[in-house]
Amino acid sequence: MTTVDGPQPALAAQTLQGIGVCPGVAAGPVALMGPRPQLPAGLPDVVDGEADAEAAMAALILTAEDLERRAAATAIPGAAEVLEATAMIARDPSLEEAIRSAIADSVPPACAVDRAVEGFRTMLLDLGGYMAERVNDLDDVRDRTVARLLGQPMPGVPERDAPFVLVADDLAPADTVSLDPERVIALVTVRGGPTSHTAILARSLGLPAIVACSEAGSLREGELIEVDGGAGRVRRGITPDEASDANRREGLRRAARAASRGPGRTADGHPVALLCNIGSAAGAAEVAVVDAEGVGLFRTEFLYLDRQDAPSVDEQVALYTAAFEAMGGRKIVVRTLDAGADKPLPFLDQEGEPNPALGMRGLRTSRRSPHVLADQLAALAAAQQATDAVVWVMAPMVATAAEAKEFTDLAHQHGLPIAGAMVEIPAAALRAGDLLQHADFLSIGTNDLAQYTLAADRMAGELADLLDPWQPALLDLVRMTAEAGLAAGKSVGVCGEAAASPALAPVLVGLGVTSLSMAASAVADVRDALAAVTLAECRELAAEALAGRRPT
Amino acid sequence: MALREVVVGSRVGLHARPAALFVKAVAEQPVKMTIRKGDGAPVDARSILRVLALGAKNGDTVVLEADGDGADEALEAVARVVAEDHDDPA
Numbered sequence: 001m002t003t004v005d006g007p008q009p010a011l012a013a014q015t016l017q018g019i020g021v022c023p024g025v026a027a028g029p030v031a032l033m034g035p036r037p038q039l040p041a042g043l044p045d046v047v048d049g050e051a052d053a054e055a056a057m058a059a060l061i062l063t064a065e066d067l068e069r070r071a072a073a074t075a076i077p078g079a080a081e082v083l084e085a086t087a088m089i090a091r092d093p094s095l096e097e098a099i100r101s102a103i104a105d106s107v108p109p110a111c112a113v114d115r116a117v118e119g120f121r122t123m124l125l126d127l128g129g130y131m132a133e134r135v136n137d138l139d140d141v142r143d144r145t146v147a148r149l150l151g152q153p154m155p156g157v158p159e160r161d162a163p164f165v166l167v168a169d170d171l172a173p174a175d176t177v178s179l180d181p182e183r184v185i186a187l188v189t190v191r192g193g194p195t196s197h198t199a200i201l202a203r204s205l206g207l208p209a210i211v212a213c214s215e216a217g218s219l220r221e222g223e224l225i226e227v228d229g230g231a232g233r234v235r236r237g238i239t240p241d242e243a244s245d246a247n248r249r250e251g252l253r254r255a256a257r258a259a260s261r262g263p264g265r266t267a268d269g270h271p272v273a274l275l276c277n278i279g280s281a282a283g284a285a286e287v288a289v290v291d292a293e294g295v296g297l298f299r300t301e302f303l304y305l306d307r308q309d310a311p312s313v314d315e316q317v318a319l320y321t322a323a324f325e326a327m328g329g330r331k332i333v334v335r336t337l338d339a340g341a342d343k344p345l346p347f348l349d350q351e352g353e354p355n356p357a358l359g360m361r362g363l364r365t366s367r368r369s370p371h372v373l374a375d376q377l378a379a380l381a382a383a384q385q386a387t388d389a390v391v392w393v394m395a396p397m398v399a400t401a402a403e404a405k406e407f408t409d410l411a412h413q414h415g416l417p418i419a420g421a422m423v424e425i426p427a428a429a430l431r432a433g434d435l436l437q438h439a440d441f442l443s444i445g446t447n448d449l450a451q452y453t454l455a456a457d458r459m460a461g462e463l464a465d466l467l468d469p470w471q472p473a474l475l476d477l478v479r480m481t482a483e484a485g486l487a488a489g490k491s492v493g494v495c496g497e498a499a500a501s502p503a504l505a506p507v508l509v510g511l512g513v514t515s516l517s518m519a520a521s522a523v524a525d526v527r528d529a530l531a532a533v534t535l536a537e538c539r540e541l542a543a544e545a546l547a548g549r550r551p552t
Numbered sequence: 553m554a555l556r557e558v559v560v561g562s563r564v565g566l567h568a569r570p571a572a573l574f575v576k577a578v579a580e581q582p583v584k585m586t587i588r589k590g591d592g593a594p595v596d597a598r599s600i601l602r603v604l605a606l607g608a609k610n611g612d613t614v615v616l617e618a619d620g621d622g623a624d625e626a627l628e629a630v631a632r633v634v635a636e637d638h639d640d641p642a
Contacts, residue, residue: 081569084572088575092600092602093598094601120605124601127605127607308564308568
C-alpha cells in the first residue's frame with residue numbers, strides 16, 4: 001500500500017497493525033518461532049571425519065532425548081505418541097549409518113544429516129500417501145539436529161522460563177502440540193486470516209491474538225511489546241512499567257467479565273442460548289466457569305489428528321464420557337469428525353486432491369471410510385448412556401437433504417435421538433427447509449459458509465475483507481436458514497466465529513438465530529451485548545446489516 | 553541362523569503404532585534381527601524407517617531372521633507382536 005503522507009518514522013515504528021482475532025491485552029517479551037536452520041552455502045575445507053561423526057551422533061541423541069522428555073511431560077492428548085514416534089526416528093540405526101557414510105565422503109556433519117534424511121525422505125514419499133505423515137517427523141528430526149550442530153536457535157515453538165508473546169509467520173495444527181498456555185500470553189502472526197488455525201487456537205485458549213500483521217517480521221527476540229487483540233494493534237518500544245500496567249488493567253477487566261452470569265436474553269427477555277465451542281474434553285470445564293448453557297460445538301478432530309490410525313471405540317468412549325460428565329446435565333452438541341481439506345488424516349485414504357476444500361472432507365469422508373463415522377456414533381451413544389448430559393450430534397459439510405437424511409437416520413439407529421446438520425455450504429442454506437424435514441436442528445458454521453459463499457480461501461489473509469461475517473450475502477443465507485428453522489419449529493444456531501462478536505450477535509438474533517456458540521472467553525461480552533438491546537432492535541440492526549450498513 | 557515366517561495381524565499393516573511397537577520389541581532382544589517381506593532384501597529390524605519402508609500390509613508374510621544365543625526365543629517374542637492386531641477395539 002502507498003501513502004500520500006510523508007514518512008513518520010518515530011510514530012510508525014511504534015505501532016504495527018494487523019487483524020485482531022481474539023480480544024484482550026497482554027504485554028511481554030517477544031519470543032520468535034524458530035525458523036528452519038539454514039545450511040552453510042559452501043563446504044569447509046578441512047574435515048575431521050572422526051570428530052564430525054561424533055558431533056553428529058551426539059546431536060542426534062540430544063534431539064531424541066529432548067523429544068522423549070517432552071513426550072513424558074506433555075499433558076496434551078495424543079501429543080506423547082507423536083513425540084515418541086519422532087524420537088524413535090532420531091534413534092534409528094539406519095539413519096545413523098547413512099550420516100556416518102556421508103561424513104566418510106567428507107561431507108560436514110550438518111550437511112551429512114541433511115543428506116541422510118533426504119534419502120529416507122525420498123524413500124517414504126515414493127511409498128505414497130500413507131507414509132507422507134512420517135516425512136514431517138523426519139524433517140523435524142533433521143531441523144532440530146542441524147540447528148544443534150550449527151549453533152542456530154531451535155526450530156518450532158520456543159521454550160522459555162518466563163511468559164512471552166509468541167511471534168510467528170503462521171502456526172500449523174501440529175505446532176499446537178507444543179504450545180504451553182502457561183507460558184504463551186499472546187500470539188502475533190505475519191500471515192493467517194480471521195478463521196485460520198492461529199485464530200481458532202487463540203480463541204479456544206482465550207489468548208489475545210493478531211493475525212495478518214505483515215510488519216511483525218520486524219519484531220526482535222526479547223523486545224517488549226503490548227498486544228491488543230481487539231484492536232489488532234501491537235505497540236512496541238514500551239517500558240517495563242508500561243507493560244506491567246497494561247497487564248494489571250487487563251486483569252481488572254477480566255475480573256469484571258468473570259462476574260457476568262445467567263442465561264442469554266435480550267433486554268426484553270427473548271431467550272438466546274449462549275453456548276461454548278470446545279475442542280477437547282478439558283474444554284468442557286470452561287462451560288461452567290463462564291456460566292454458559294452448554295456446548296454448541298464440540299470439535300472431535302483432536303482425537304484423530306496426528307495419528308496414523310483411527311482411535312478405537314473404547315478410547316473414544318472414555319474421552320466422550322469425560323467431556324459429557326463435565327457438562328453437569330447441560331446440553332452438548334457434538335460435531336462428528338471434520339477431516340479433509342486443511343486437516344488430512346492418513347487412515348481416511350485421502351489421495352492428493354487438486355482442490356481439497358471442494359473435495360473429500362467433512363461428512364463426505366464417510367463415503368470412503370464409513371466405519372470411522374459408525375465407530376464414532378457408537379462411541380457417542382455409549383458415552384451418552386453412561387452420563388446425564390443432553391447429547392446432540394451433527395455432521396459437518398452437509399450439502400443436500402439426502403445427506404442430512406442419511407446422517408440423521410444413522411445417528412438415530414445408533415441410539416442418538418437428536419441429530420442435525422451443519423450449514424456450511426450455500427446449497428444447504430438455500431434448501432434449509434428440505435434439510436429440516438430430516439434434521440432435528442441446524443447449526444450454521446459461518447467460517448466455511450463465508451469461504452464457500454464468497455469463494456475466498458479462509459486461510460488467505462489478503463482476502464480477509466471477503467471473509468468478513470458482515471457480508472450481506474452471508475447474512476442472507478443465515479436469514480434463510482433461520483426462517484426455515486422457525487417454520488419447522490426447530491432450532492437454528494450459529495457456531496462460527498461470527499457468534500463471538502458482541503456487535504454481530506444482536507444482528508444474528510434479529511435474523512432469527514436461536515442459539516450462539518462461541519469460545520468461552522467471548523460469552524460474557526456477548527451476554528452483555530444482547531442484554532443491552534430488545535428483540536425489535538435486533539431486527540432493525542439485522543435489516544440494516546442486510547442492506548450493507550454496519551454500525552460504526 | 554534361526555528364521556520365522558509371520559503373517560502381519562494388524563489391520564493397518566506394519567505402520568504407525570504397530571511398527572513402533574515392533575521396533576521397541578526388537579530393541580529389547582539380546583540378538584540382532586532382520587526383517588524382510590517375501591523375497592525382498594532383509595533390513596535391520598531396529599530401524600523404524602526401514603521397517604516402515606517395507607510397506608507390509610495386513611495379511612502380508614514377513615520373514616524374521618536372527619543369529620546367536622537366544623535367537624529362537626527372541627524371534628518368538630517379536631513374532632507375537634507382528635501377528636497381533638493392535639487396533640482391535642475388543
